[in-house]
Amino acid sequence: MAKINFGGVEETVVTRDEYPLAKAQETLKDEVIAVIGYGVQGPGQALNMRDNGFNVIVGQRQDSASWEKAKQDGWVEGETLFSIEEAVERGTIICNLLSDAGQIAVWPTIKERLKPGNTLYFSHGFGITFKEQTNIIPPADVDVVLVAPKGSGTSLRRLFLEGGGLNSSFAVFQDATGKAYEKAVAMGIGVGSGYLFETDFKKEVYSDLTGERGVLMGALAGIIEAQYQVLRQRGHSPSEAFNETVEELTQSLVPLVGENGMDWMFSNCSVTAQRGALDWKGKFREATLPVLNDLYDSVASGKEAERTIQRGSTPGYRAELEAELKEVRESELWQTGATVRKLRSGR
Numbered sequence: 001m002a003k004i005n006f007g008g009v010e011e012t013v014v015t016r017d018e019y020p021l022a023k024a025q026e027t028l029k030d031e032v033i034a035v036i037g038y039g040v041q042g043p044g045q046a047l048n049m050r051d052n053g054f055n056v057i058v059g060q061r062q063d064s065a066s067w068e069k070a071k072q073d074g075w076v077e078g079e080t081l082f083s084i085e086e087a088v089e090r091g092t093i094i095c096n097l098l099s100d101a102g103q104i105a106v107w108p109t110i111k112e113r114l115k116p117g118n119t120l121y122f123s124h125g126f127g128i129t130f131k132e133q134t135n136i137i138p139p140a141d142v143d144v145v146l147v148a149p150k151g152s153g154t155s156l157r158r159l160f161l162e163g164g165g166l167n168s169s170f171a172v173f174q175d176a177t178g179k180a181y182e183k184a185v186a187m188g189i190g191v192g193s194g195y196l197f198e199t200d201f202k203k204e205v206y207s208d209l210t211g212e213r214g215v216l217m218g219a220l221a222g223i224i225e226a227q228y229q230v231l232r233q234r235g236h237s238p239s240e241a242f243n244e245t246v247e248e249l250t251q252s253l254v255p256l257v258g259e260n261g262m263d264w265m266f267s268n269c270s271v272t273a274q275r276g277a278l279d280w281k282g283k284f285r286e287a288t289l290p291v292l293n294d295l296y297d298s299v300a301s302g303k304e305a306e307r308t309i310q311r312g313s314t315p316g317y318r319a320e321l322e323a324e325l326k327e328v329r330e331s332e333l334w335q336t337g338a339t340v341r342k343l344r345s346g347r
Ligand SMILES: NC(=O)c1ccc[n+]([C@@H]2O[C@H](COP(=O)([O-])OP(=O)(O)OC[C@H]3O[C@@H](n4cnc5c(N)ncnc54)[C@H](OP(=O)(O)O)[C@@H]3O)[C@@H](O)[C@H]2O)c1
Pocket: 036, 037, 038, 039, 040, 041, 042, 060, 061, 064, 065, 066, 067, 096, 097, 098, 099, 100, 101, 102, 103, 105, 106, 123, 124, 148, 149, 150, 151, 152, 153, 154
């Protein structure tokens, strides 16, 4: 554990320096880690743990592209690749990496196979936090932990192969054995995290749902649409509106902000851009604060979870979603984007 100062606030975090891989291997040496679900997180976590020397098996429903993918990735049917039922039976740490809807559907199958002292592991606080909607209520004699990598399973794997790591949060919901904390940290190191910061299941899911509905996707998409619309209505061409709204953002600014921070960005642009951006930043903050507070309330009240579960389980949802995405794809804004991408890459 290291105490690290984040902008004046001290947090206790775990880095690979104080909790090296060898210690994680020692902690988990007698465990059979069953990764249930081979979607996006499943492969990233399972392959990283396998390469890190842990005893890993995969549980995935058959007759599925994910089953075939698991075989292509070197998991061997009957040795390291099993049905979900058999993998849960064989595992001592059960990593529930099914989609959130899949976790609800498969929970009875998992629950009846859990043994006292097992560890139930999640990468999202959704199922446990919104138990009224999901019915995921673990028995009292198992440990329940979380490691949530802050990014896609694809990035988790890519960064691992490059020698780096994605940051993850970790949490303990239930400590039946007295070893849940140690196991959570060891799993966090095992899946290839950069550094680990502690949270709880509720905070993890509240921040995650707020983030993806807010700045990461919902707010980003909304503000892009609004600015593009203003520029187009004021007589700017699609090329001009798109380049000033999206292309510079994704191709130039965001990577630079990621590398150097916002203050660096402000001091490394023209004085005109710098003065204007600093003057307008506060107005955007004040305008969006009420929306973000509404969003957080909606998450905390369980409304967002209810809507996600209800929409996801409605027959015909896939077709409705496809129609919604088609509208986005075929909008002038994103059609312009497709053309700009082709021109950018010279194809
Ligand atoms: N996406 C990310 O990178 C990311 C990042 C951090 C945390 N997480 C968390 O990690 C967990 C897994 O997310 P994911 O994005 O990897 O999910 P995903 O790609 O949607 O994976 C879904 C997995 O669940 C299986 N599945 C879905 N419904 C099922 C059902 N009814 N019965 C049996 N299997 C079913 C799928 O099997 P088939 O392929 O056969 O359908 C697949 O193996 C979630 O809790 C998520 O919140 C994800």
